[in-house]
Amino acid sequence: MKKIERAKAFLQDHMDLFQCPICKESFNKIEGNSLECSQGHSLNISKKGTVHFLTKTMSNDYTADMLSPRYRIAQAGLFNEMLEAVYPHIDATTGTTIDIGSGEGSQLNYLSQLGLKGKQIGFDISKDAISLAAAHFDNAFWCVADLAQSPFASEQYDTLLNIFSPSNYKEFHRMLKSNGKCLKIVPEEEYLIELRSLLYRDREDKQAYSNDKVVAKFREHFDDTQTDTIKYTFPLTLENYHDLIEMTPLSWGASPESIDYARSHPLKEITIHVRLLVGRKNQI
Ligand SMILES: C[S@@+](CC[C@H](N)C(=O)[O-])C[C@H]1O[C@@H](n2cnc3c(N)ncnc32)[C@H](O)[C@@H]1O
Numbered sequence: 001m002k003k004i005e006r007a008k009a010f011l012q013d014h015m016d017l018f019q020c021p022i023c024k025e026s027f028n029k030i031e032g033n034s035l036e037c038s039q040g041h042s043l044n045i046s047k048k049g050t051v052h053f054l055t056k057t058m059s060n061d062y063t064a065d066m067l068s069p070r071y072r073i074a075q076a077g078l079f080n081e082m083l084e085a086v087y088p089h090i091d092a093t094t095g096t097t098i099d100i101g102s103g104e105g106s107q108l109n110y111l112s113q114l115g116l117k118g119k120q121i122g123f124d125i126s127k128d129a130i131s132l133a134a135a136h137f138d139n140a141f142w143c144v145a146d147l148a149q150s151p152f153a154s155e156q157y158d159t160l161l162n163i164f165s166p167s168n169y170k171e172f173h174r175m176l177k178s179n180g181k182c183l184k185i186v187p188e189e190e191y192l193i194e195l196r197s198l199l200y201r202d203r204e205d206k207q208a209y210s211n212d213k214v215v216a217k218f219r220e221h222f223d224d225t226q227t228d229t230i231k232y233t234f235p236l237t238l239e240n241y242h243d244l245i246e247m248t249p250l251s252w253g254a255s256p257e258s259i260d261y262a263r264s265h266p267l268k269e270i271t272i273h274v275r276l277l278v279g280r281k282n283q284i
């Protein structure tokens, strides 16, 4: 089936998962290649099978040239062990899962390779990220949207994934079903530590990282929070290493000299050290 036909079939069957980003009413039909709400607002379904739900242009620091390196290193398995630790926390593996700030889609796709079934949606504010996700992966419906003003209907989602991405807990609670779960991954102190010490060799203030504030904020919004720490090292080929430098926001704060230094001193392995936060929405 063509990508656009698959997306149209998904939207037709699961219109109740969405709400119009303009008037917040529900969508009620597909007319040609458009999704239409009850107030007559119409959104195009692209040939790639994606929908662009943003109502205005949004800026984003994650540029297109970071996406292919992230795709390649994710495919090489950098995050696999982390996702294998996340997967058992998903209760409703046949329910509805949404990946919030999905980037180029590898994480949600790997969870589906691990056995995740049911309805899957991945969205990101970056149009380039969603184009890549839709080109590579058919396990989910991919769309462009803002997590702060999302076009997703209330209380329809069993599992929210929020992996290295920003949060908006008001929206997350609105979207979650009663008793649904939010699974958030944040870096821990030693996340990419070897690369951090190369890129920030001249910036001692930037060498340490603490997630205390992010974790505290999550706990404020989920009375029932469990946490788990995941740590492992991943062996790097030279190609993986160069992709790692390109894909990480760590490079943003580094001086051009330190980036050159890091490029010419390749690492043989890298530490993945993250905190998994599991929040359950109270039963109503
Ligand atoms: C570090 S990347 C993580 C991507 C992916 N989850 C992964 O682990 O590979 C953070 C992502 O959050 C997205 N993002 C930032 N602000 C957003 C927003 N307001 N709404 C949706 N996505 C957003 C960025 O475009 C970027 O793709």
Ligand SMILES: [Zn+2]
Residues within 6 Å of the ligand: 020, 021, 022, 023, 024, 025, 037, 038, 039, 040, 041
């Ligand atoms: Zn509308």
